[in-house]
Amino acid sequence: MTTQAQRAQTLSALHAAPEILRVVNVWDVVSAKAVIALPETKAIATAGHSIAATFGYPDGENIPLELVLDMVGRIVEVAGDLPVTADLDAGFGDAGETVRRAIGVGVVGANVEDRLKPLADSVAAVEAIVRAGESEGVPFALNARTDAFVRAGDRPVEQSIADAIERGRAYLDAGADVVFVPGVLNADVTRQLVEGIGQRKVSVIGLPGALSAAEYEALGVARISYGPTTQRVALTALQDVAKSLYADGVIPEGTRALN
Incomplete structure (x- = not known):
């Protein structure tokens, strides 16, 4: 069994x-067990939006942190030697303390978003997270999220690119592992972000209309995740089969006993 520090590394x-x-x-x-069972799985990432929805809460730190950490801890238990990185929204009011508590349930990395707060405040949050990892003896792999695109409003895309690069560089300097820039990023925008932030230092989200993982890889992107969309796929399948069953359908052949 690997140690928590080894999983972070x-x-x-x-x-x-x-x-x-x-x-x-x-x-x-x-859902974690279903993904863990695949040999291609190298790490597990939780989706904050999806965990909140599971408990009946809207996204955006409306769910109590205790519920989030309880669920994440349960996921860590079944993940074994696989590293688990958690979505911790904006840090629930105290990013350093929240990460310290997340480390306590076995997490080795996290997304923490800046919500476009003043840069100095956002950098201070990254520094607090890094200190929390150091104090707990875990080289915490922070996927520092900037909302330069998802909260851009109607400003020109060039401004969002420049903002993401400035913030991304500052977060890396403060000790973040990679920089998460969610949004539907085309090849040209992605290329500029990688050039500005660094090769294998940009993390993206896979959304309808975005590039494929292979295309992002060719552009030098480090990581791709899928946020709440995986739960939406599962719920779409559930609703579709329910509609079929109400119409006197049957459970589809080939349904796997994954639970």
């Missing part, structure tokens, strides 16, 4: 590797 190594790290987001133990 593994996650950082996966970020730095030439091959893009593909993490399929999970939201509870059974």
Whole structure:
């Protein structure tokens, strides 16, 4: 069994590797087990939006942190030697303390978003997270998220690119492992972000209309995750089969007993 520090080092190594790290987001133990069972799985990432929805809360730190950490801890238990990186929203009011508590349930990395707060405040949050990892003896792999695109409003894309680069460089200087820039990023924008932030230092989200993982990999992106969309796929399948069953359908052949 690997130590927590070793799992953190593994996650950082996966970020730095030439091959893009593909993490399929999970939201509870059974979804985690389904993904863990695949030999391609190298790390587990939780989706904050999906965990909140599981408990009936809207996204955006409306769910109590205790519920989030309880679920994440349960996922860590079934993940074994696989590193688990958690979505911790904006840090629930105290990013350093929240990460310290997340480390306490076995997490070795996290997304923490800046919500476009003043840069100095956002850098201070990154520094607090890094200190929390150091104090707990875990080289915490922070996927520092900037909302330069998702909260851009109607400003020109060039301004969002420049903002993401400025923030990304500052977060890396403060000790972040990689910089998460969510949004539907085309090849030209992605190329500029990688040039400005660094090869294998940009993390993206796979959304309808975005590039494929292989295309992002060719552009030098470190990691791709899928946020709440994996839960949406699962719920779409559930609703579709329910509609079929109401119409006197049957459970589809080939349904696997994954629970």
